[in-house]
Amino acid sequence: MAGATPSALARSGKSAVASAGLQESRLVRLLLITVALLFIFVVLILPLITVFEQAFRKGVDVYIAAITDPDALAAIRLTLVTALIVVPCNTIFGVAAAWAISKFRFRGKQVLVTLIDLPFAISPVISGLIFVLLFGNQGFFGPFFIERDMPIIFAFPGIVLATIFVTFPFVARELIPVMQAQGNQEEEAAVSLGANGWTIFRRVTLPNIKWGLMYGIILCNARAMGEFGAVSVVSGHIRGKTNTIPLHVEILYNEYQFAAAFAVASLLVLLALVTLAVKGYAERKHEQARLDIEPQGGNQ
Amino acid sequence: MYIEVRDLVKTFNGHVASDHVSFSIRKGSLVGLLGPSGGGKTTILRMLAGLETPDSGEIYIDGKLVNDVPPQKRGIGFVFQNYALFRHMTVYDNIAFGLTVQKRRKQEIRKRVTELLELTGLSGLERRYPNQLSGGQRQRVAFARALAPEPQLLLLDEPFAAIDAKVRKELRAWLRATIERIGITTLFVTHDQEEAVEVADEIMIVSNGRIEQHGTPYDIYKNPQTPFVAGFIGESQLLDDPGSLTGFEDVQPGSKAIIRPEFTEVGTLGELSAPYAAQAGKVQSVMFRGSSWQVEVRTGQHTIQAYRSLEQKQLKPGDDIWVLIHRLYLFKDGESYVVENAKKAAAAPAKVGQSAAL
Numbered sequence: 001m002a003g004a005t006p007s008a009l010a011r012s013g014k015s016a017v018a019s020a021g022l023q024e025s026r027l028v029r030l031l032l033i034t035v036a037l038l039f040i041f042v043v044l045i046l047p048l049i050t051v052f053e054q055a056f057r058k059g060v061d062v063y064i065a066a067i068t069d070p071d072a073l074a075a076i077r078l079t080l081v082t083a084l085i086v087v088p089c090n091t092i093f094g095v096a097a098a099w100a101i102s103k104f105r106f107r108g109k110q111v112l113v114t115l116i117d118l119p120f121a122i123s124p125v126i127s128g129l130i131f132v133l134l135f136g137n138q139g140f141f142g143p144f145f146i147e148r149d150m151p152i153i154f155a156f157p158g159i160v161l162a163t164i165f166v167t168f169p170f171v172a173r174e175l176i177p178v179m180q181a182q183g184n185q186e187e188e189a190a191v192s193l194g195a196n197g198w199t200i201f202r203r204v205t206l207p208n209i210k211w212g213l214m215y216g217i218i219l220c221n222a223r224a225m226g227e228f229g230a231v232s233v234v235s236g237h238i239r240g241k242t243n244t245i246p247l248h249v250e251i252l253y254n255e256y257q258f259a260a261a262f263a264v265a266s267l268l269v270l271l272a273l274v275t276l277a278v279k280g281y282a283e284r285k286h287e288q289a290r291l292d293i294e295p296q297g298g299n300q
Numbered sequence: 301m302y303i304e305v306r307d308l309v310k311t312f313n314g315h316v317a318s319d320h321v322s323f324s325i326r327k328g329s330l331v332g333l334l335g336p337s338g339g340g341k342t343t344i345l346r347m348l349a350g351l352e353t354p355d356s357g358e359i360y361i362d363g364k365l366v367n368d369v370p371p372q373k374r375g376i377g378f379v380f381q382n383y384a385l386f387r388h389m390t391v392y393d394n395i396a397f398g399l400t401v402q403k404r405r406k407q408e409i410r411k412r413v414t415e416l417l418e419l420t421g422l423s424g425l426e427r428r429y430p431n432q433l434s435g436g437q438r439q440r441v442a443f444a445r446a447l448a449p450e451p452q453l454l455l456l457d458e459p460f461a462a463i464d465a466k467v468r469k470e471l472r473a474w475l476r477a478t479i480e481r482i483g484i485t486t487l488f489v490t491h492d493q494e495e496a497v498e499v500a501d502e503i504m505i506v507s508n509g510r511i512e513q514h515g516t517p518y519d520i521y522k523n524p525q526t527p528f529v530a531g532f533i534g535e536s537q538l539l540d541d542p543g544s545l546t547g548f549e550d551v552q553p554g555s556k557a558i559i560r561p562e563f564t565e566v567g568t569l570g571e572l573s574a575p576y577a578a579q580a581g582k583v584q585s586v587m588f589r590g591s592s593w594q595v596e597v598r599t600g601q602h603t604i605q606a607y608r609s610l611e612q613k614q615l616k617p618g619d620d621i622w623v624l625i626h627r628l629y630l631f632k633d634g635e636s637y638v639v640e641n642a643k644k645a646a647a648a649p650a651k652v653g654q655s656a657a658l
Contacts, residue, residue, distance in 0.1 A: 185380055185382065185384035186384050186385075186386055186387070188351055188378075188380070188384065189378065189380060189384040189385075189386070189445075190386075190397070190401075191350075191351070191371045191372055192349055192350075192351070192371055192372075192376060192377070192378040192446070193397050193398035193401060193445070193446075193448075193449060194372045194373075194398055194401045194402060194449060195372065195397070195401045196372060199401060203386075203397075204386055207388040207389075208387065208388060
């Protein structure tokens with residue numbers, strides 16, 4: 001649902017010249033706006049500025065050196081590759097799960113819905129520990145993989161697994177309400193018109209859920225790149241090998257290399273800003289497409 | 301027979317939606333499935349379309365058993381209750397969908413869609429999206445979309461339910477005329493008897509997952525075969541002990557009767573067409589019904605509804621009046637009869653002779 005909400009807000013914004021009956025007095029309005037702006041500044045803007053301020057404190061050269069350090073580059077590479085694996089996996093899973101839950105009746109559906117939420121409910125540290133218990137040295141499957149020289153824990157596969165687990169609900173959670181609200185009538189209509197499953201998905205279902213899906217993917221990606229807790233448990237913090245960006249930031253910080261820590265952290269902040277921009281752009285495009293056709297419909 | 305349905309059974313969590321339903325439909329006919337909501341009409345329609353799998357029973361279309369034919373291959377057009385138009389597609393793309401799925405040539409698709417836009421009076425709206433259309437327009441898009449792949453059978457689920465009353469009347473006439481013009485076998489579901497009577501050549505009355513009666517609207521009105529049908533079609537009223545009514549003394553005890561207001565005349569002896577077959581009564585209430593008075597009369601132990609022309613003298617509650625009952629539907633032990641007023645029938649030859657002489 002969240003995918004639809006922001007654009008709904010944007011739309012109502014145009015008609016938000018509230019009726020006279022809803023107008024508060026000048027003072028109340030001023031007060032509310034001030035409180036909101038102040039809050040946003042302290043909680044959101046100030047930390048953002050601080051990150052960049054700290055990052056550039058010792059000059060651009062230090063900044064560039066920090067992020068082109070081989071260990072930092074390795075961390076960036078690891079984070080990107082992890083996201084590249086995790087996001088498609090969870091997108092496919094999320095679409096499949098949302099499809100199954102919203103379009104079919106089956107036993108244990110409620111259990112599945114609850115299970116999807118599980119990663120949200122447990123602390124990421126516990127999520128990481130689960131994988132250590134499963135694949136670690138003393139774990140159930142650990143010795144099997146270690147004997148075959150394919151360690152999972154303190155290695156790349158563990159990081160991917162932990163990240164998949166933690167970001168598992170995003171796409172499905174975004175899609176389930178959207179798809180449930182839409183029902184399956186359009187799919188049934190497509191079936192009766194002769195379309196097969198894949199065609200129905202591509203031409204009917206996907207276009208109807210694309211904004212929700214987009215939103216889910218963006219959130220999933222942001223979390224996949226930013227995840228700290230679970231990854232910290234399974235990674236082992238091996239510099240240049242199993243350190244992701246957030247872990248690298250932590251190490252630098254612990255070593256009192258504040259400028260470098262903030263420089264690398266600023267990459268994550270940039271990622272967040274890009275995420276926001278992409279999301280905003282997508283929503284505006286969507287809105288525009290809607291407005292382009294509106295005038296014809298207006299005089300009806 | 302074009303469509304043959306035999307012993308169709310479908311149960312949802314213990315609720316029987318289709319209880320050994322059997323019927324057959326001729327090619328080219330326009331059939332209405334009429335019955336109260338939740339009676340299983342839509343389930344029957346969905347099983348025909350293949351959107352629901354029957355628990356048992358067979359469906360034949362054009363002589364072929366289609367139970368195992370997927371809905372895509374049945375060649376059926378389906379118009380859904382709330383149309384289920386593809387919301388992200390224009391009117392044009394909606395109508396063209398069934399053709400593009402078949403990978404027809406572009407020009408061919410354009411030609412067919414243009415043809416359908418004209419047929420449905422939607423020309424000029426092809427670039428609109430469903431949310432920019434009125435209810436009636438959406439319904440016509442759904443209709444055109446279902447017709448585009450040239451199905452052999454058209455199924456409509458409550459086609460007028462979501463349209464306001466005024467447009468509904470127009471659309472009904474339009475739909476009937478259009479279906480006749482194309483000559484496609486059509487089955488539609490409705491809970492509105494007026495709609496069924498107006499649109500359909502044949503009606504099937506469905507209740508509790510069973511087909512109560514199948515026939516022309518007039519036949520069903522004239523000869524209802526079950527108390528349910530008699531009660532559902534037209535206005536009606538159930539009477540116990542019909543033997544106490546004048547002219548119906550010979551009715552077997554234990555029968556139940558259904559009477560309609562149009563079977564009853566009320567007025568002074570002079571006003572009635574057969575005063576010798578009437579009985580005395582007292583007016584209970586009088587209601588204006590637009591084109592007539594609806595009079596409620598107490599006679600013996602019964603309270604009976606009747607219509608009275610606006611041209612006749614207005615009655616008031618408490619007036620002593622005469623009631624003439626022309627006929628009753630009687631039901632006993634699962635059988636049904638139409639019984640005419642015996643006293644009127646006995647004296648009738650003279651009247652018949654008279655009118656013959658005229």
